[in-house]
Amino acid sequence: MKVVDDRTPDQKDTHTHIIGGTDKCMSGWGEAKGGTSYAGWACTPEDAPKVERWVHARGDMSRVRLMVRTWRPRGKGHCHIYVVTEGHPALA
Numbered sequence: 001m002k003v004v005d006d007r008t009p010d011q012k013d014t015h016t017h018i019i020g021g022t023d024k025c026m027s028g029w030g031e032a033k034g035g036t037s038y039a040g041w042a043c044t045p046e047d048a049p050k051v052e053r054w055v056h057a058r059g060d061m062s063r064v065r066l067m068v069r070t071w072r073p074r075g076k077g078h079c080h081i082y083v084v085t086e087g088h089p090a091l092a
Helices: 045-057
Strands: 002-005 017-023 036-043 061-068 077-083
Touching: 017 045, 017 077, 036 045, 045 061
Parallel strands: 002 077, 036 077
Antiparallel strands: 017 036, 017 061
């Protein structure tokens, strides 16, 4: 499993909540060829409810769940953790 985490070292201390799930559209090809694609959005604990609603509302995500601090899915595929900062659509 290839994991790409966009958080800086400082953000790993502040953006501790990761709302993520299976990316139905990206699974099976590209970086996840032959495996599963996962996407997660790291945010502050205070922003987690808004981010979770936003991720659930996306049509391309399934099995949405909350992880704290780290996320290492098993198996073959790709996992990308994005960072939710001020101005992100999840916080609108």
